[in-house]
Amino acid sequence: MSDQKISVAANPPAAAPKHRVDPLAIIVRFQSLIGLVLVAIGGIIFSPRRHGEILFLNPDNIANIVRAVSETGIIAIGMTFVIITAGIDLSVGAVLGLSAVVTATMMISGGFGLISTILAVLAMGVIFGVVQGTISTRFRLEPFIVTLAGLQAARGLALIVSGNQYINISYGDGPGLAPPVFAVLGERLFDNTVPVATIVFIIFAALATLVLNTTRFGRYVYAVGGNERAARISGVPVSMVKISVYAITGFASALAGIVHAGQFNFGSANDGMGYELTAIAAVVIGGTSLFGGAGSMVGTVAGTIMLGALANILQLNNITPATQLLATAAIIVLAAVLQSLVRRREGLGR
């Protein structure tokens, strides 16, 4: 799955104190990978068996786990950028819904082609993010508030676009039908093994990892989250970086919305409800700090898959959803506590 060999060299903020490498910090850096391994081991131990086969490791089951987390995973990747800058984006689930609705509407009643639809929806997501980022930096507003408003706005727009109706996507050639190739998002490639939605997720994750770990922009993202004043003084275009990360979450949400529409042949204004919280949970479990300045993309991917694997093994054992919620709650708290311990040891207070 996620390539563990990628070194997650979070550039420490310039002001970080020099000290020995803290073993706890190593654990936190890889906490979600460790968590994923633990959940996987637990999954194997507690998996129901049929004719000696461990169901949890059944290829179809693995495919199901990674398919189910694709949409929230794509969103969590965008969210990682935002949270590293110490921001937050609550509009992502609603933008997913809006994007799914616009995708369906453009192809079904608008008569647009596949490529123009996808490009338009992605552009819409980016614009949505740019607007939110600009309002937030320009008027010095908390991103929490701005994106909370963005959430409402996106749901409202989705209802307007869809005329309060859900839009089914039917495939075929001709007016009112979507090109059949779009349905590939709901299928599996490579001899019916790897879900296409997962492939989109993994490619996006790889690109995002590259951007975050190897580009100047990636360094800027860490710098803005680590110490905004220091970053400003050392010539980082802070506003530009901030607007860009919201553009990235807008793009990610739109991409997830397109994947959603293609996977489920459907667009509804209610799609993606609550996804923002699932994504934030995955990011936090992945070791990214809500205080900004530290975090990793690989951690986010592992956190996302871990939550999916946990849900899967609980259902295979017919354990109630309540347990799943409580387990997730415990994991989030544990992840946050670990982080806070590391911060304290580094003398960063809080």
Next chain:
Amino acid sequence: MRTTLRGSRVLRAALLAGAGLCVAGTAQAADPMVKACAKDGQFVIGFSQANNAEPYRQHVNDELTAAAKEVPGFTLQIADGAGNVNTQTSQVDNFITQKVDILLISPFEAAPLTPAVKRAMDAGIPVIELDRKTVGDPGKDYTAFIGGDNFKIAEEAGKFTASKLLPDGGEAAVLEGLPSSTPAVERLNGFKEGVKANPKIQIVAEQAADWVPDKAQTAFSAMLQAHPDIKVLYASNDMMAAGALLAAKGAGKDVKIIGTDGLPGPAGGIEAVAKGDWAATFTYPTGAKEAIEMSKKILLDCATSVDANVTVDTTAITPENAKQLAGK
């Protein structure tokens, strides 16, 4: 009322007969739907529920659990889709991985769950759809549908309003469920269709209250402010009717309220009608008993075919019958 898709049966018989001719002499007239069926077998039934958070759906779970308990060889597993098509799809896939013997499903939305249902059918698992359908035809794309008809139930409520509650006309209002969700759209359209029977009735306000009582109370309070002469309110589910009642009481208005679902229990719609708080509620039958019956036919009795379309009719709960039904 039970309708059978005769066409598909004839087709199947023809296909089976054709297959029989191909495999000359070896094929039986009709194979059981599930090969592993047996009178005393142990079977797992997976139920993929759309959203346990809705009281009506919890009521379905309760009825299914009770009905499955009656059958010694049945184990019922319920997965909660939590109102999310992605979660529900993955749960259906989990049931396929587990190779459950029958899949029961109430899809949260039709089109999104269609591919998952197809995967179950392709894996040889009979699929019985409860309350909501996926895309396609029962008997072909899935084994059977059991449930009520949202549009018709709401239409009944509309006709009841037109003939019994407002025979001389007047103002009516509607509280819709979650906008753009299938049942909300069907119930809204059905009620409007039914009310057309009396041209003197005007629907002066429609508001969405997302199925929940607190939003219903707020929305209906505002409606009564704007339209003090509203005489009848149609609520698309019992929960919203309960919220609307609070709003009407708060405004000191005597509004005739109609619910939908007819949930049992002290907080349910049947009780509210029996107490005289509402004018009526129209039950939305769960089909749970019928679903377990059908599962028994397939798994225990080795049925070769079942009714593909079982519509469970609504019952109008009015002051006349509410008291006796509430006692049940």
